[in-house]
Amino acid sequence: MLECVVKSGWSQFVEFIESRCSSAEFQNWISPVQLIESSTEEVTLEVPNIFVKEYLLDNFKDVLADFLPLRSNGDVAIRFQIAEPEKTSSSLPPPPEMEDNITEDLKLNPLYIFENFIEGPSNQFVKSAAFGVAARPGKSYNPLFIHGGVGLGKTHLLHSIGHYVQEHHKKQKIQIITTESFINDIVDSLRSKSIDKMKRYYRSLDVLLIDDIQFLQNRLNFEEEFCNTFEALLNQNKQIVITSDKPPAQLKLSERMVARMEWGLVAHMSVPDLETRVAIIKHKSESRGLNIPNQIAFFIAEHIYNNVRQIEGAINRLSAHSRLMATQLNEDIVEKILSEMFQGSAPNKKISVEEILKSVAAVFEVRISEIKGESRHKEIALARQVAMYLAKEMIDDSLMKIASSFGGKTHSTLLHAWKKVSDQIQVNEMLRKQVQMVRRNIEN
Ligand code: ADP
Ligand code: MG
DSSP states (O other): OHHHHHHHHHHHHHHHHHTTSOHHHIIIIITTOEEEEEOSSOEEEEESSHHHHHHHHHHHHHHHHHHSOBOTTSOBOEEEEEOOHHHHHTTSOOOHHHHTOSOOSOOOOTTOSGGGOOOOTTTHHHHHHHHHHHHSTTTSSSSEEEEEOTTSSHHHHHHHHHHHHHHHOTTSOEEEEEHHHHHHHHHHHHHTTOHHHHHHHHHTOSEEEEEOGGGGTTOHHHHHHHHHHHHHHHHTTOEEEEEESSOGGGSOSOHHHHHHHTSSEEEEEOOOOHHHHHHHHHHHHHHTTOOOOHHHHHHHHHHOOSOHHHHHHHHHHHHHHHHHHOOOOOHHHHHHHHHHHHHHHOGGGOOOHHHHHHHHHHHHTOOHHHHHSOOOOHHHHHHHHHHHHHHHHHOOSOHHHHHHTTTSOOHHHHHHHHHHHHHHHHHOHHHHHHHHHHHHHHHO
């Protein structure tokens, strides 16, 4: 009977996570885990390799704590056992798609080319560095490290380099990867025992383009493998380009990695100024066959100022509207169509995590440093969860980014806190009032 309860704890956890992560992530990381044994004191899980264990603990420690038994020191009581190699591969050879899982074909977005990239003071330097690298791979800046906020064109430039090299240096072996897919490649090749093949493949490249290196943070074992590949390529003067949401020194990576990344050129991309935004709007709308008068383009650019992807979203809405209505766009119509977007991005309404922390700390009578810290003390944990709940509710930013402002928590911790508080305020009048109070403080 009791065993049954604990067992369902694991399957509840699996269910909870399945609805919250991508299916690739789920397939790679959660599905291979097997529940071997469970009691009220401890759960034994079998994992195919050490990386899966690490992944679970890195990303879901707090969530696991809610579903599985705890030890007296508060740690989740899981015993991990690594699967016997025979067991995972049996006597059959690995399935063919596993063996050749390393993505050897180059997947580039056809729209992300240099010709479609609008230049302005905020990105001119980065663009010319990217172009320099594409024109002479391995011979100008190496590595080239591009960092900047969300939706500013980092991925666009990375793919542009890919297209250019493919077209002008046909003999060069090039690959573009996201950090996530690099990690998945490692895991897959460990599983199908083709890790040497994978290493050889990456080390044979002439140009390696890596998107979103920030996802390598807190992935210790992968970081080491990554760093080895990275050094092997650099030592042979093979070109590496990396994008990131932060500069190298602000990433939580080993000193060795940071030093290597700072070796070449570190280039920052900032938010485009008004004129550049107008030029982007004109360019994007023309390519969609939409005629946006200058005045309207300025109007949009004044309201959406910190993210080019949002500008594209606005143009898509306008384009859909004008297809349906066949009316001339004017400021009133534009404002009406885009009012939702404008609200979210109006400068005086942008709320920061710091403001939320300040207000939560005041109402719950705890310190900001305690909220950001690790303490599991009841009052502090509640304040932390409320702050996370409000951050998700009030800030229009990626969960990943919001979570990292809480002393480097993961997005699953944030989601979990959000869910918990959303549920509790339905039944707990006192908590609902406190949350309301915090919210009013922040809004006024
Ligand atoms: P990031 O990787 O920095 O988050 P992306 O490269 O995905 O941003 O860019 C978001 C969208 O905005 C893409 O569709 C991209 O084509 C577009 N974009 C960004 N900057 C520019 C620019 N300077 N000119 C044209 N399009 C841009
Ligand atoms: Mg990107």
